[in-house]
Amino acid sequence: MSIAAQIDDLSFTHPGTDLPALERVSLTIPAGESVALLGPSGAGKTTLLALLDGRLRGWSGRVSVLGAPLDPDQPPPRVRRPDSGFVFQEFALVERSTVLRNVLNGRLGRMPPLRALLGSPTAHDLEIARAALADCGIGDLAGRRVDSLSGGQRQRVAIARCLAQEPRLILADEPVSSLDPARAGEILSLLTGAARARGATALFSSHQPDLARRFAQRIIGIRGGRIVFDVPTPELNEAATADLYRETEPMPGTGLRAVS
Numbered sequence: 001m002s003i004a005a006q007i008d009d010l011s012f013t014h015p016g017t018d019l020p021a022l023e024r025v026s027l028t029i030p031a032g033e034s035v036a037l038l039g040p041s042g043a044g045k046t047t048l049l050a051l052l053d054g055r056l057r058g059w060s061g062r063v064s065v066l067g068a069p070l071d072p073d074q075p076p077p078r079v080r081r082p083d084s085g086f087v088f089q090e091f092a093l094v095e096r097s098t099v100l101r102n103v104l105n106g107r108l109g110r111m112p113p114l115r116a117l118l119g120s121p122t123a124h125d126l127e128i129a130r131a132a133l134a135d136c137g138i139g140d141l142a143g144r145r146v147d148s149l150s151g152g153q154r155q156r157v158a159i160a161r162c163l164a165q166e167p168r169l170i171l172a173d174e175p176v177s178s179l180d181p182a183r184a185g186e187i188l189s190l191l192t193g194a195a196r197a198r199g200a201t202a203l204f205s206s207h208q209p210d211l212a213r214r215f216a217q218r219i220i221g222i223r224g225g226r227i228v229f230d231v232p233t234p235e236l237n238e239a240a241t242a243d244l245y246r247e248t249e250p251m252p253g254t255g256l257r258a259v260s
């Protein structure tokens with residue numbers, strides 16, 4: 001089995017905080033699968049995705065992404081960075097730029113540094129960007145400014161930008177939480193379908209167990225920074241999902257909820 005991410009005994013506390021956001025996490029994410037990360041607010045989903053994206057420093061444990069170990073003290077080398085692509089909940093697009101320009105930004109990491117600095121794409125970059133737009137069903141929007149688009153269209157642009165990067169691992173942080181249910185299904189179908197078509201691995205976080213079931217082959221439950229289950233989708237039962245999202249009892253007399 002080829003492995004997209006291997007995590008052993010990973011712990012991390014955000015600077016300036018006391019409680020770990022991730023605690024003794026161990027996980028294996030097989031290459032080529034679509035995997036959902038479920039868990040309540042504050043569970044550690046964003047932290048785990050950012051860490052796999054090489055954006056956090058000062059963690060402990062061992063983490064390998066696409067066969068290369070991450071260094072807890074250094075960002076990944078530039079040549080490896082485009083291998084993992086990130087889709088953000090709030091799209092993170094350049095609002096006043098065109099759709100095509102935004103998607104071409106996904107090519108920057110694949111360009112030699114001087115070309116990236118000048119922002120001058122080659123014909124090959126343009127070809128890849130246009131193919132990504134077409135795959136996302138928005139070829140006709142190439143010349144539109146992003147700030148004239150709907151939320152669903154913006155997320156398609158963000159996915160196209162990620163695909164233009166030609167990543168082998170696609171990390172997506174609640175990519176559909178701002179969309180209506182129909183749009184959310186379309187976008188997750190697009191994201192996981194595009195990953196599958198490219199032989200890439202997709203790891204997305206969500207608050208919606210039904211969407212995770214529909215679009216992920218594997219579901220990981222995280223709560224309080226710890227993995228509470230990691231199962232093939234058909235094995236996920238209602239009780240485990242309900243327990244993941246259970247409310248803790250208020251602590252007597254305080255109105256506060258106990259951390260479990």
Ligand SMILES: Nc1ncnc2c1ncn2[C@@H]1O[C@H](COP(=O)(O)OP(=O)(O)OP(=O)(O)O)[C@@H](O)[C@H]1O
Nearest residue numbers: 014015017021039040041042043044045046047048
């Ligand atoms: N930049 C930060 N600085 C300090 N603490 C942070 C930071 N980001 C997250 N945390 C803390 O780390 C813990 C995990 O947060 P994280 O955002 O990873 O959870 P999440 O599962 O993604 O939540 P949500 O579903 O609400 O996005 C929380 O206790 C949160 O308050």
